[in-house]
Amino acid sequence: MRRLTDRWRTTTARLILIYGAFFALWGGIVIGLIYWQAASYLTRVSTDLLGRQASYFSMLDAPARAHALNDYVSLQTRRLNAWGMFDADGHHLAGTIAVLPHGITIDGSVALLPRGLVRNDGRTDTTGVRASAVRLGDGNILLISRDTSVAERIGTIILRALLWGLSLTVVPGLLGGWLLTRGPMRRVQMIREATQPIMRGDLSRRLPVSRHGDELDMLAGIVNTMLSEIERLLGEVKGVCDNIAHDLRTPLTRLRTRLYRLQQTFGEHSDESATLEACMVDTDALLHRFRALLRISELENHQRRAGFEQVDLGEILQEVHALYLPLAEDRDQRLELQLPILPSIHADRHLLLEAMSNLVANAIKFTPPGGRVSIRARAAEDGPWVDISDSGPGIPADQRDMVTRRFYRTESSRSTPGSGLGLSIVSAIVAVHGYALEIGDSDCGALLSMHCCTVASD
Amino acid sequence: MCISLSLYVRLIEISGTMLVNISITEPRQMPRILIIEDDDVTADEIAAELASQGIYADRVVDGREGLARAADPCYDAITLDLMLPGMDGLSVIAGLRRQGITTPVLMISALSDVDERVRGLRAGGDDYLTKPFAPDEMLARVEALLRRQNQQVQQTQLRVADLELDLVRHSARRGNQKLSLLPTEFKLLELLMRHAGQVLTRAMIFEAVWGYRFDPGTNLIDVHIGRLRKKVDPAGHAMLIHTVKGSGYRLAQTD
Numbered sequence: 074m075r076r077l078t079d080r081w082r083t084t085t086a087r088l089i090l091i092y093g094a095f096f097a098l099w100g101g102i103v104i105g106l107i108y109w110q111a112a113s114y115l116t117r118v119s120t121d122l123l124g125r126q127a128s129y130f131s132m133l134d135a136p137a138r139a140h141a142l143n144d145y146v147s148l149q150t151r152r153l154n155a156w157g158m159f160d161a162d163g164h165h166l167a168g169t170i171a172v173l174p175h176g177i178t179i180d181g182s183v184a185l186l187p188r189g190l191v192r193n194d195g196r197t198d199t200t201g202v203r204a205s206a207v208r209l210g211d212g213n214i215l216l217i218s219r220d221t222s223v224a225e226r227i228g229t230i231i232l233r234a235l236l237w238g239l240s241l242t243v244v245p246g247l248l249g250g251w252l253l254t255r256g257p258m259r260r261v262q263m264i265r266e267a268t269q270p271i272m273r274g275d276l277s278r279r280l281p282v283s284r285h286g287d288e289l290d291m292l293a294g295i296v297n298t299m300l301s302e303i304e305r306l307l308g309e310v311k312g313v314c315d316n317i318a319h320d321l322r323t324p325l326t327r328l329r330t331r332l333y334r335l336q337q338t339f340g341e342h343s344d345e346s347a348t349l350e351a352c353m354v355d356t357d358a359l360l361h362r363f364r365a366l367l368r369i370s371e372l373e374n375h376q377r378r379a380g381f382e383q384v385d386l387g388e389i390l391q392e393v394h395a396l397y398l399p400l401a402e403d404r405d406q407r408l409e410l411q412l413p414i415l416p417s418i419h420a421d422r423h424l425l426l427e428a429m430s431n432l433v434a435n436a437i438k439f440t441p442p443g444g445r446v447s448i449r450a451r452a453a454e455d456g457p458w459v460d461i462s463d464s465g466p467g468i469p470a471d472q473r474d475m476v477t478r479r480f481y482r483t484e485s486s487r488s489t490p491g492s493g494l495g496l497s498i499v500s501a502i503v504a505v506h507g508y509a510l511e512i513g514d515s516d517c518g519a520l521l522s523m524h525c526c527t528v529a530s531d
Numbered sequence: 532m533c534i535s536l537s538l539y540v541r542l543i544e545i546s547g548t549m550l551v552n553i554s555i556t557e558p559r560q561m562p563r564i565l566i567i568e569d570d571d572v573t574a575d576e577i578a579a580e581l582a583s584q585g586i587y588a589d590r591v592v593d594g595r596e597g598l599a600r601a602a603d604p605c606y607d608a609i610t611l612d613l614m615l616p617g618m619d620g621l622s623v624i625a626g627l628r629r630q631g632i633t634t635p636v637l638m639i640s641a642l643s644d645v646d647e648r649v650r651g652l653r654a655g656g657d658d659y660l661t662k663p664f665a666p667d668e669m670l671a672r673v674e675a676l677l678r679r680q681n682q683q684v685q686q687t688q689l690r691v692a693d694l695e696l697d698l699v700r701h702s703a704r705r706g707n708q709k710l711s712l713l714p715t716e717f718k719l720l721e722l723l724m725r726h727a728g729q730v731l732t733r734a735m736i737f738e739a740v741w742g743y744r745f746d747p748g749t750n751l752i753d754v755h756i757g758r759l760r761k762k763v764d765p766a767g768h769a770m771l772i773h774t775v776k777g778s779g780y781r782l783a784q785t786d
Binding site: 083213322323325326327329330333334337350353361364365368380395396397399400403423426427430434 | 576603645646662663664665666682715741743744745746747748750751754755757758776778
């Protein structure tokens with residue numbers, strides 16, 4: 074249904090509808106004009122004729138008139154003409170008209186009787202007639218009439234022709250238009266599908282361009298040029314960031330070395346030692362941040378799946394659990410592991426471990442002492458899920474899309490040490506694998522779910 | 532030609548047999564390192580750090596020359612830049628190993644990509660360090676390579692002071708007290724004891740014990756060491772596991 078309304082919103086459909094309406098209106102006007110012209114002409118002719126006939130009959134003598142009136146009726150095939158002879162009081166004397174219509178002026182002028190006349194065989198006309206009454210020399214009244222509904226009938230024929238014409242033009246037009254919109258709509262659908270990965274951030278994709286070179290292709294071409302430019306600019310920005318990170322690493326490492334040497338020179342228990350130690354901690358934090366930033370770049374450029382193999386996800390989770398258990402216990406946290414039997418997956422073992430380890434480290438970091446962090450795997454038809462939930466403050470719903478961005482930190486996490494790059498690393502690893510990362514709600518605290526899709530989503 | 536060897540030959544000529552005997556019992560007191568590196572700053576940094584520990588180093592700039600010099604058996608370890616003029620680092624390693632030279636090689640590269648590391652290790656390199664590096668990290672890795680070189684013989688038991696580790700029975704003992712260690716803790720202790728007296732950085736520990744090369748966060752290794760320390764250094768015993776500020780950890784007997 075939705076697609077149908079979409080289809081009527083296309084330019085082609087709109088043009089066809091406008092043309093259809095315009096055509097119907099114009100056809101109506103033309104036909105109306107023709108009808109009006111024809112009807113008025115026919116009326117004029119028959120009125121004129123009737124007037125002449127009436128005066129002609131009145132001038133004849135009685136026998137010739139009887140003869141002529143007989144001819145008047147019998148010489149026509151469709152009983153259009155009729156006459157009646159009435160005495161001065163209006164009583165029927167002869168002729169095919171039985172009753173002198175009431176109120177008719179007897180002066181030879183032509184009158185329109187819309188309700189017709191009563192015939193001498195008892196029938197009443199169904200259509201209107203024009204009639205003319207004259208007083209003859211003997212005082213009798215002669216009434217002759219002519220059925221002028223022929224003009225209306227012509228009008229009906231013309232109207233019917235108009236309707237047929239319209240239906241024969243508009244119906245195939247609309248049908249054709251509907252069919253014509255199918256092509257563009259299919260391409261719009263293709264473009265819509267092509268934009269999905271772009272909207273998800275894969276700027277290397279382009280809109281499909283057909284060989285027609287029509288307006289859709291021109292538009293797609295413009296969008297593609299725009300995308301190339303955006304991709305180039307983003308690449309440049311990222312390149313600049315990476316270069317800064319890369320170039321700053323060398324002097325920072327040297328700075329750290331000098332601090333280290335200074336500390337060694339002064340000795341561990343000197344007054345300067347504590348300050349130097351603090352300087353080194355800060356330098357380390359900077360270096361750590363640059364390393365993480367470059368690591369993300371590296372992962373994003375890591376398109377090949379050379380390191381991919383069949384991997385036991387359960388084993389990785391057990392390793393991560395064992396790796397972080399002491400850390401959690403140090404913080405009085407429970408680190409739970411729920412592991413059903415899982416099928417092996419095709420993945421890079423080291424990257425997957427890095428991602429899981431980042432997720433668990435994050436959960437531990439943001440959960441207050443005495444809390445709970447749980448690693449739960451569950452099998453699904455399209456690949457296993459790993460849920461990592463904690464009893465920390467959680468991630469506000471409106472910030473869930475942002476937390477995977479570089480350097481993004483939620484308001485509440487700003488007081489905790491960290492670079493805001495951990496989840497970016499995770500999401501880069503997830504992207505390399507074609508997996509999905511979902512951030513949701515647990516009963517309390519954050520829930521991050523990684524779906525190790527066995528079927529590639531793209 | 533190696534200076535120490537020529538010096539050594541000259542010393543033999545001067546002092547005669549007695550010195551020869553001493554030299555035979557202690558043939559390599561001072562390790563020698565060959566630095567194959569085209570960047571002067573990096574080379575100076577490596578040399579200075581090694582010199583601070585009394586390790587002599589020679590330097591060559593070119594890959595081809597490096598390969599020729601590395602064949603000299605007087606070198607105990609080689610640090611090798613993977614991007615060199617003349618001949619790239621991977622070819623140098625491959626050339627060395629083809630000639631049957633087993634001198635341990637620490638590869639140093641600006642590329643941090645895992646693939647580059649895997650390629651280097653596959654070609655026969657022994658360890659990999661990404662530029663820019665902290666000199667103490669480099670030193671720790673070179674020392675580990677030297678240690679490995681000297682520990683060619685399979686050991687079944689490790690001992691530092693009154694701490695004993697039985698590698699066959701997987702048991703540990705401090706004095707008379709038997710230590711109950713988890714598998715990871717055992718591996719960690721084994722690493723520290725194999726490199727007793729030597730600083731091991733957190734990255735080296737994480738690589739060696741867990742086999743992974745990512746940044747697990749600063750305090751993860753600290754927590755694991757802390758647990759091990761509680762078991763290995765109980766109250767009343769001398770501290771064996773020492774924290775080296777700004778660097779890492781060292782297991783040693785202090786006196």
